[in-house]
Amino acid sequence: MTELLQARGLAKSFRGLRAVAGASFDVAEGEIAALIGPNGAGKTTVFNLIAGVYAPDAGTIHFAGRPIHGLRPDQVCAAGIGRTFQLVKPFPALSVLDNVVVGALRVERTVAGARAAARVVLDRLELEARAAQPAATLTLSDRRRLEIARALATRPRLLLLDEVMAGLRPTECDQLVEVFRDLHRSEGLTILLIEHVMRAVMALAQRIAVLDRGEVIATGTPGEVVHDPAVLSCYLGEDTEL
Amino acid sequence: MTRTALLLAILGVVAVVFPWIAGPYALSVATLILYFAYTGQAWNVMMGFAGQLSLGHALYVGIGAYAAGGLYYHLGIGPWLGLPLAIAAAALVGAIIGWLAFRFGVAGVYFALLTIAFAEFTRIGFDHMAWTGGPGGMFLPVAERDHIDLVHFRGPPALYYYAMLALTAGALALCARLLDSRAGYYWRAIRENEDAAQALGVHVFRWKLLAMAISAGMTAIAGVFYAFYNNSLFPEQIFHTGRSIEIILGSVIGGVGTLFGPILGAAVLTLLSEAVTAALAALGWEVPGAKQVVYGVVLLGVVVFLPGGIWPPLARRLGIRR
Amino acid sequence: MPFEFVVGGVVAGILTGLVYGLMALGLSVIFGVVRIVNFAHGELMTVAMYAAALLFARFELDPFLAVLPVAAAFFVLGYALQAGLINRFITRPEHSQFMLLVAIGLIVVNALLMAFGPDARGVQVDYQLESFELGDIVVDKARLYAAGLAVLTALALIGLFRFTRTGKAIRACADNHFAARVVGLNVKRLYAITFGLGAVCVAVAGCSLTLLFDVTPSVGPQYTLLAFVIVIVGGLGSMLGALVGGVLIGVSEALAGLYISPSAKSMLSFGLLIVVLIVRPQGLFGRRR
Numbered sequence: 001m002t003e004l005l006q007a008r009g010l011a012k013s014f015r016g017l018r019a020v021a022g023a024s025f026d027v028a029e030g031e032i033a034a035l036i037g038p039n040g041a042g043k044t045t046v047f048n049l050i051a052g053v054y055a056p057d058a059g060t061i062h063f064a065g066r067p068i069h070g071l072r073p074d075q076v077c078a079a080g081i082g083r084t085f086q087l088v089k090p091f092p093a094l095s096v097l098d099n100v101v102v103g104a105l106r107v108e109r110t111v112a113g114a115r116a117a118a119r120v121v122l123d124r125l126e127l128e129a130r131a132a133q134p135a136a137t138l139t140l141s142d143r144r145r146l147e148i149a150r151a152l153a154t155r156p157r158l159l160l161l162d163e164v165m166a167g168l169r170p171t172e173c174d175q176l177v178e179v180f181r182d183l184h185r186s187e188g189l190t191i192l193l194i195e196h197v198m199r200a201v202m203a204l205a206q207r208i209a210v211l212d213r214g215e216v217i218a219t220g221t222p223g224e225v226v227h228d229p230a231v232l233s234c235y236l237g238e239d240t241e242l
Numbered sequence: 243m244t245r246t247a248l249l250l251a252i253l254g255v256v257a258v259v260f261p262w263i264a265g266p267y268a269l270s271v272a273t274l275i276l277y278f279a280y281t282g283q284a285w286n287v288m289m290g291f292a293g294q295l296s297l298g299h300a301l302y303v304g305i306g307a308y309a310a311g312g313l314y315y316h317l318g319i320g321p322w323l324g325l326p327l328a329i330a331a332a333a334l335v336g337a338i339i340g341w342l343a344f345r346f347g348v349a350g351v352y353f354a355l356l357t358i359a360f361a362e363f364t365r366i367g368f369d370h371m372a373w374t375g376g377p378g379g380m381f382l383p384v385a386e387r388d389h390i391d392l393v394h395f396r397g398p399p400a401l402y403y404y405a406m407l408a409l410t411a412g413a414l415a416l417c418a419r420l421l422d423s424r425a426g427y428y429w430r431a432i433r434e435n436e437d438a439a440q441a442l443g444v445h446v447f448r449w450k451l452l453a454m455a456i457s458a459g460m461t462a463i464a465g466v467f468y469a470f471y472n473n474s475l476f477p478e479q480i481f482h483t484g485r486s487i488e489i490i491l492g493s494v495i496g497g498v499g500t501l502f503g504p505i506l507g508a509a510v511l512t513l514l515s516e517a518v519t520a521a522l523a524a525l526g527w528e529v530p531g532a533k534q535v536v537y538g539v540v541l542l543g544v545v546v547f548l549p550g551g552i553w554p555p556l557a558r559r560l561g562i563r564r
Numbered sequence: 565m566p567f568e569f570v571v572g573g574v575v576a577g578i579l580t581g582l583v584y585g586l587m588a589l590g591l592s593v594i595f596g597v598v599r600i601v602n603f604a605h606g607e608l609m610t611v612a613m614y615a616a617a618l619l620f621a622r623f624e625l626d627p628f629l630a631v632l633p634v635a636a637a638f639f640v641l642g643y644a645l646q647a648g649l650i651n652r653f654i655t656r657p658e659h660s661q662f663m664l665l666v667a668i669g670l671i672v673v674n675a676l677l678m679a680f681g682p683d684a685r686g687v688q689v690d691y692q693l694e695s696f697e698l699g700d701i702v703v704d705k706a707r708l709y710a711a712g713l714a715v716l717t718a719l720a721l722i723g724l725f726r727f728t729r730t731g732k733a734i735r736a737c738a739d740n741h742f743a744a745r746v747v748g749l750n751v752k753r754l755y756a757i758t759f760g761l762g763a764v765c766v767a768v769a770g771c772s773l774t775l776l777f778d779v780t781p782s783v784g785p786q787y788t789l790l791a792f793v794i795v796i797v798g799g800l801g802s803m804l805g806a807l808v809g810g811v812l813i814g815v816s817e818a819l820a821g822l823y824i825s826p827s828a829k830s831m832l833s834f835g836l837l838i839v840v841l842i843v844r845p846q847g848l849f850g851r852r853r
Binding site: 289295297342343346347348350351352354355356358359360362363366367369370377483484487490491494498529530531532533534535537538539541542545546549 | 595601649652656658659660662663664666667668670671673674675676677678681682781785789792793796800825827828830831834835837838841842843845
Binding site: 072073074077082083090091092098103150151153154 | 427435439440442443444445
């Protein structure tokens with residue numbers, strides 16, 4: 001398998017506080033990978049380093065062989081990485097369809113083309129019935145779907161998901177898991193999950209990297225990781241729902 | 243034919259035949275309405291579409307007026323050369339202000355105050371420059387008002403009315419196009435949430451700059467009109483913060499971010515202002531300030547009770563989307 | 565230009581600047597807590613100036629004594645304005661808040677115009693023409709008293725925020741609106757008190773300024789702009805910053821008046837405002853948000 005995303009020695013401090021300290025990991029083309037770790041392990045910072053929200057203090061990120069560390073978020077998106085936000089950020093006054101059109105315009109030349117493409121994506125995420133209503137009126141679960149739809153509309157090669165399961169009911173969670181499985185199966189989409197909800201991680205991830213205090217302390221298949229003593233000691237004693 | 247098209251057609255016909263049925267007073271009021279409808283529309287591109295609050299749009303009116311007016315006054319060159327110059331100058335100034343503000347992360351209230359500061363700075367600067375005539379003003383030569391001289395944009399009041407009508411219609415069409423284009427989608431995304439827009443590949447800085455340049459350039463055209471309609475320019479008047487507020491009022495009252503809001507708002511406010519004047523005169527109560535107090539109270543009422551402006555609820559009642 | 569003359573000008577600039585600073589302090593406190601920019605700030609101050617001028621004309625009340633009733637009335641006015649009107653605008657978009665206060669300012673300016681006409685009003689007290697002489701430097705008595713009162717008022721306000729229960733609660737509100745609500749503070753009431761206190765600053769500054777400048781209805785917007793310049797330079801939300809910003813603007817206006825031309829003095833202020841906004845938008849004393 002070829003590596004689509006390569007992070008090497010990532011470091012980032014905030015006012016002397018080391019959030020990420022030399023983290024390295026890979027995501028292979030076509031796999032579903034997960035980055036897990038206890039609260040404050042640096043997951044979100046790693047996520048933001050990849051997404052271009054921050055530039056790393058040290059280390060490199062390569063995507064499809066190209067360096068992307070230090071790029072702006074829109075450049076990261078243009079490179080082929082779509083993302084969602086942990087606290088959802090819909091465009092509240094725009095219709096659900098228009099929300100997705102903004103994403104689709106990255107690849108479509110015309111607004112009409114983007115609209116057609118957006119409808120396809122909405123259909124896929126079972127939001128087509130809500131297309132005309134303002135995003136502000138959606139439930140949390142649908143807002144999450146909308147964020148995913150918007151990101152997918154940019155036609156990413158890699159989809160970064162920042163705690164998309166947080167706050168969802170188990171049934172909603174399972175439905176979303178199905179959506180990702182389906183996307184992965186039918187389009188070979190590569191996915192990197194940053195996730196707290198172990199139920200989803202175990203159901204989806206083919207490879208897991210465990211982050212603790214800003215460093216990657218273990219990588220492997222879900223089966224390997226849950227039996228790793230280092231992981232057990234730092235993490236699994238906590239709030240896992242296996 | 244959709245309801246929108248029908249409404250536009252009726253409005254268009256009324257507007258075109260208006261000078262034949264209206265007296266000079268009504269014509270001047272209508273011209274004023276169109277002027278504020280147009281400038282409100284231009285301001286709306288920046289605030290209503292892209293979410294950037296400018297409180298200093300008088301700056302671009304002034305730049306347009308002095309660019310074209312100065313050219314005419316000093317060199318006798320009519321507005322047709324002045325117009326592109328005015329647009330370019332204002333768009334450039336808007337882009338520079340935007341570049342400075344957005345590069346250094348000036349946003350929200352601070353951005354709004356920055357736009358006031360630039361307008362005030364320019365006002366006082368123009369007051370101290372020789373070529374503008376300073377506080378004494380610049381007076382454009384007024385030719386015979388009865389025959390039409392298109393080269394120098396001189397003629398009877400109806401000429402100015404039609405010019406403003408064409409501008410307003412053009413701005414409406416342009417804004418409708420813009421709103422439905424890539425720019426319109428990106429601007430609204432930026433207005434709603436900059437981070438999310440950027441994550442979807444939108445180069446936020448560049449698109450915000452474009453909104454400012456377009457809005458400033460559009461506003462400058464109104465400035466050119468102002469110069470040739472009023473024929474006298476005073477920095478104290480044209481750049482005054484009060485003028486910037488007048489530009490905003492119509493849009494806010496009509497509905498920020500809507501296409502017809504600025505037009506409706508301009509009509510409501512201008513007619514209200516005239517009606518109050520007439521009513522106070524009829525009551526024999528022509529105390530200075532009375533009109534503005536009534537105006538202020540109505541404004542307060544609309545802002546408090548119709549936060550989205552008059553147009554959205556009206557549009558719903560008429561069965562029109564925007 | 566003789567040196568004493570310049571020094572005298574600078575001293576006068578500092579003193580006037582302190583009074584400006586107090587006015588701006590009101591704006592800064594309101595923004596720091598309520599997060600609303602009071603676009604009717606200068607207009608409210610002209611109301612205080614008219615009140616002082618009228619109390620003097622009717623009762624020969626010295627403006628420094630008029631401060632007490634005017635400040636009390638302004639506290640009530642500010643409280644009522646916030647509680648009755650502005651509180652419901654806190655969550656509205658900025659342009660909506662802006663229009664509300666512009667409407668209030670418009671009503672204030674023109675109500676004054678209706679009531680008192682366009683002519684300038686002021687007060688004439690005997691010590692206005694007197695001055696202290698320190699060597700060759702001449703300092704106006706009235707200006708010195710006004711500055712002293714401004715500093716005292718500012719100190720009292722700072723003390724109130726630091727040492728009283730209500731003051732601490734208001735600061736808690738400013739730091740974290742949500743947490744303040746969680747611990748059971750009545751945020752809306754605290755906002756109203758804050759606006760009242762901001763109005764008190766305006767009242768004291770306004771009464772003092774009647775000794776230095778005449779008032780007309782139309783100067784309100786100019787004072788609003790002046791207050792903006794001062795708080796941005798000093799740092800919106802910073803109390804010390806407002807005073808220092810006031811002094812800075814007072815001095816720069818005095819110097820510009822001496823060396824360039826009196827009419828160009830506010831150009832310098834706006835230039836300074838632009839530079840500060842771009843280079844250090846949080847102001848000299850503001851915290852980065």
